Amino acid sequence: MRIGTARSSYRHDESLFDSRTQHAWLAVLAVALLGFPFFADEYWLYLACLVAINIASTTGLNILTGYTGLVSLGQAAFMGIGAYTVAALEQKLGTPVLLNLLAGGFVAMLGGLVVGLPSLRVKGLYLAIATIAASVVLHFVFANWHSVTGGHAGITVAPAEILGVSFDTSFRLYWLFVPITALMVLGAANLFRTRIGRAFIAIRDRDISAEVLGIPLLRYKLLSFGLSSFYAGVAGGMWAYFFRVVTPESFPLIMSIFFLAAVIVGGMGTILGAILGAVFMTMVPEALKLIVGWLPLSADATLILSPVRTIVFGALIVGFLVFEPLGLQEIWRRIRRFFHLWPFRA
Template identity: 40%
Template sequence: MSDQVHPTQLSTVMLQPASRSARTIFVSALLAVAIIIFPFFATPFHLDVANQILLASIGALSLMLLTGFAGQISLGHAGLIAAGAFTAGILSKEAGAPFWIGIPAAGATGGLLGLIFGLPSLRLRGVYLAVSTLALHFIVVYAGGEYENLVGGSGGILIPPPSLWGLKINTGKAWYVLLVAGAILAFLVTWNVVRSRTGRAFAAVHGRETVAAALGINVARTKLTAFVISSSMTAIAGALFAYYRGFVSIEAFSLYLSIQYIAMIIIGGIGTLPGAFLGALFVTLLPYLIETVVAHLPGAQAMAGSIFAVNYAAFGLVMIVFLVFEPSGLVGLWRRLERRLLIGRQSP
C-alpha cells in the first residue's frame, strides 16, 4: 500500500461493512436519544405532528413492502386505511369493542381485503394492476360512505379513547409512546419479512416473474403473501389513525391520500425501509414547511387565501423533481452526500 490513497479507494474503505455497521449503530443511538427526549421539549402541537408522522410511517412501511420490495403497485392504499379505520370504528360503535380487539380485527379485515386486492395481481401487471386497485379503492369508499349515512349524522363515527392495561391513552404523550412502539414493531415486522425467505422471493418476483417461477418460487403465493401482509399492516395503521383522532369519517380517505403514500415511498427512496420513515417525515412536514415559508414571503396576506393551492402545486412539483432527478429518493441523496462528505473530510 502506498501512502497516497486515492479518494475513491478511500471511500470504499470507509464504506466497508465493519465501519458501516458502527456508523449505523451510532446513528441509531443518536436517533433513539432524540426520540426519547423529544416529548419532554415538544409542545402539544409538535407532539401532534410527530404522531401524524409516526402514523404515516406505519402506512408507508407497509406500502414499501408491497411496492418497494415485491414490486406490486397499488393505488388503493387509502381504501385499505379506510377499511381499517372503519373496522375499528364500527366495532367500537356497534359492539363497544375495546382497543385490543379493534386492532387485530382491523388487521384481519385488511388481510382479507389484501387477498381480494391481490387476486387481480395474479393475472395483471403494472398499469393494469394499479387500475384494479384503484377500482377497489372506490368500492371501499362507497361502502364506507353508505355505512356512515346509514348510522346517520354527518360527524362520522365517534370512538372513545382506548385503554391499555388500565391506562387511558388520551394525551399526546401517551399516544407518542404507543405510536413509537407501533412504528418500531412495524419496522421489525417488515425488516424480518424482507430478510426472510419470503423477502427474497419478493425480490425475485419483483425482478423477473418468469425467472422466479423457473427457480421454483410459487409466484402466485408470493404475490398474495405480499398483498396480505402489507394490507393487514395498512389496515392496522388505519385503525390506529381512527383511535388517535377519536372518530372516523369517509371524507378523510380520498384518492389524494393514496397518492401521498406513493409519494412517501418515492421521495423516501423506493426499496429501502429507512426510506419509508424519511418519506413519511417529509410528506407530513411539507405543508407546514410551505406555510412557514409563505408566511415569511412578501405579500403573505395575499397568498394566505391560496395556501392550499400552493401546497398542492408544491407537492406535485416535489414529486416530479424526485421522479425525474432523484429516483432513489432521500435515501439515495443521503448516501451520495455521505460518500462525498467522507471523501471531502479525508482528502486534504
C-alpha cells in the same frame, strides 16, 4: 464499503446494523425519539403522530409496490377497513386497544387478499386501475353499510385506553404510535433478510425466473398484498384513535396517491426510503405553511399564497422524480458515503 469494519462471523455480516457508527447513531435516534415529546409543543406532537401513522402505512405499501413491484392505489381504502374495524370494535364491544389494532390489521389483510387476486393476471397500470376499482367499492360499503359503519355520518371513536390510562392527547398517543410503528418497520426490515422478502424482490425483478426457482407466483403476490394491507389496517386503526372520528370521506383516493408518492419520493424498495418518503410528504406541506407564515405579508397575501404552497409541493415531487429517481434514500446514502472518508477525501 466502509473500511475498518472487518466482520468475523456470518451472523455479524448478516445483521441489520453492522458497524459501531451505525449503533451510535441509532442510540442518538432513540434518545431523540424518547426526549422529543418533553420538548415539543402540541402542534409538533400532533405532526409526530401523523408521521408515525404515515410511516407505518407507507412501509406497508413499499412491501407491495417497492419490493414486489405491484402498483396499488388502494392503500387508503385498506386503511379505511382498519379504521372502521377499530372504530366498530371500540364502539360495540369495547375490546382492548392493541387487540383492536391487530384485528384492524387482519380484517384489512383479508380485503387485501381479495383485491390481490387479479394480480396474477394483470400488472402495472392495469393492476393500479383494479385497485382503484376496489377502493371505490370499499367507499361504497363504508357509506352504505349503516349498521356497522354508521353511513355518511361515520363513527365517533372513544379515546384509546390501556390499563386505565386514557390516550387522549398527542403526547400520550406518541408513546403508543411510535413503538408500534418502530416494530412494524423493524418487521419489514427483517422480512427482507429471509426467503420471503427475497421471493418478493425476485417477483419484481423477473417473475419468470422466480417461478423456475420454486416461488409460486400467486401465493407470494397475495402474501405481499396481505402484508401490505395488514400494515395499512394497523395504520388505519391508529388513525382512528388519533382523529377519533371515521367517515367514508376520511380515506379518499388522493390519500392512496399520497402514499404511492411517498414510496417513490423516498426510494422504492428500501426500508429507509419509506420512512424518508413518509416524513417528506407529511412535513413539507407543513414546513411550507410555516415559511409562508413567517413571511412579512398581509393577511390577504397569505391567503393568495396558499395555493402557491401546493404548487411548490407538487414541483418538489416532480423535481425528485427527474433529478433523483432513486429517491431521498439515495441522497442520504451519498451523504453517508461522503462522510466515510471525510475530511481525508472530499
